[in-house]
Amino acid sequence: xxxxxxxxxxxxxxxxxxxxxxxxxxxxxxxxxxxxxxxxxxxxxxxxxxxxxxxxxxxxxxxxxxxxxxxxxxxxxxxxxxxxxxxxxxxxxxxxxxxxxxxxxxxxxxxxxxxxxxxxxxxxxxxxxxxxxxxxxxxxxxxxxxxxxxxxxxxxxxxxxxxxxxxxxxxxxxxxxxxxxxxxxxxxxxxxxxxxxxxxxxxxxxxxxxxxxxxxxxxxxxxxxxxxxxxxxxxxxxxxxxxxxxxxxxxx
Numbered sequence: 001x002x003x004x005x006x007x008x009x010x011x012x013x014x015x016x017x018x019x020x021x022x023x024x025x026x027x028x029x030x031x032x033x034x035x036x037x038x039x040x041x042x043x044x045x046x047x048x049x050x051x052x053x054x055x056x057x058x059x060x061x062x063x064x065x066x067x068x069x070x071x072x073x074x075x076x077x078x079x080x081x082x083x084x085x086x087x088x089x090x091x092x093x094x095x096x097x098x099x100x101x102x103x104x105x106x107x108x109x110x111x112x113x114x115x116x117x118x119x120x121x122x123x124x125x126x127x128x129x130x131x132x133x134x135x136x137x138x139x140x141x142x143x144x145x146x147x148x149x150x151x152x153x154x155x156x157x158x159x160x161x162x163x164x165x166x167x168x169x170x171x172x173x174x175x176x177x178x179x180x181x182x183x184x185x186x187x188x189x190x191x192x193x194x195x196x197x198x199x200x201x202x203x204x205x206x207x208x209x210x211x212x213x214x215x216x217x218x219x220x221x222x223x224x225x226x227x228x229x230x231x232x233x234x235x236x237x238x239x240x241x242x243x244x245x246x247x248x249x250x251x252x
Contacts (some may be wrong), residue, residue, distance in 0.1 A: 142194035142206035
């Protein structure tokens with residue numbers, strides 16, 4: 001027996017399997033369905049569901065089918081409230097920085113601005129100008145575009161009432177319609193890029209973090225000098241999507 005399984009509690013493993021099925025397929029399975037699906041005998045499944053129902057882990061609804069109970073809403077809310085995104089970023093992003101040998105950044109959306117929250121600097125003689133606490137126009141950065149892509153059209157119109165957008169470089173998107181077109185593409189592909197739009201000589205790729213309910217959108221990015229982009233952009237994209245996934249919090 002492995003050390004990992006030495007103190008294993010089988011009943012908890014069974015409960016976890018039930019939770020996973022009900023999270024993916026709520027109000028679709030009766031007791032007998034779960035028993036067959038998970039290969040747990042009916043008497044054990046009855047006891048398990050009875051206990052979980054008393055704990056409000058599950059609720060029995062119409063047709064005697066089961067869904068997750070209110071306990072998980074409370075757990076999710078508590079997790080989201082206590083989730084320290086910046087601390088988790090510092091832990092999770094170190095590996096991506098070391099593999100890419102490029103700087104990784106974390107930001108959240110403040111209106112139509114990017115607020116930089118965290119930064120893991122690669123060992124390089126060239127430093128990015130952005131630092132935690134700095135604000136930059138969201139439409140001019142990969143981070144900002146990744147986060148803006150999470151908003152609906154009404155919110156985007158509120159943030160950008162004017163057609164013209166300020167430019168940081170000659171490559172910055174300078175009108176609202178062009179921005180909206182790019183945001184639609186970002187929603188489809190799942191990541192955003194910045195081609196010298198905020199700083200000349202640098203390119204960047206960013207991915208949005210799925211924030212908890214009520215939290216401002218957040219994102220992570222990797223920036224690099226132009227001459228590194230062709231060799232590293234695919235790997236950087238993969239790393240940012242994976243990092244954003246690890247930092248994401250389910251909606252409660």
